[in-house]
Amino acid sequence: MFPPPPPGPAATTAISNRSGTVAVRTTEQGLPVELRLDPRELRYGGRRLADEILELCKRSAMEAGARRREALERDGMRTDILDQMGLPTRAQVAEAQRAQDEEEPEPTSWMRPV
Numbered sequence: 001m002f003p004p005p006p007p008g009p010a011a012t013t014a015i016s017n018r019s020g021t022v023a024v025r026t027t028e029q030g031l032p033v034e035l036r037l038d039p040r041e042l043r044y045g046g047r048r049l050a051d052e053i054l055e056l057c058k059r060s061a062m063e064a065g066a067r068r069r070e071a072l073e074r075d076g077m078r079t080d081i082l083d084q085m086g087l088p089t090r091a092q093v094a095e096a097q098r099a100q101d102e103e104e105p106e107p108t109s110w111m112r113p114v
Helices: 039-044 046-074 079-085 090-103
Strands: 012-016 022-027 032-037
Touching (some): 012 046, 022 046, 032 046, 039 046, 046 090
Antiparallel strands (some): 022 032
16 A cells, blocks of 8 residues: 655545555545556546545544544543544444445456355
8 A cells, every 4th residue: 555654743644445456555635645546447537536536635634633632632632522523433434434335336246255
């Protein structure tokens, strides 16, 4: 996937689609700083690919927010303040992932289960 992020104050998070053919690394705000595409993804067209990249950026930002929340909780910040900051919980990240997985079509194959 991606090499580890460089040391420094800017935290980034990497995430990929289910098949691993599109991967992004974003800042905590969801701004992409690195993008990896399998050339096979280009056959689906620009609109679909752009939608996929934007969705991955949103998921990556949500993951980064949950990590930030966990770090602040470890440092003793109160839950109500974290809620006001809008930082997602691990449960919210999992629910968003589950919803995304339900929307994403299953891979198609000519093979059938045995």
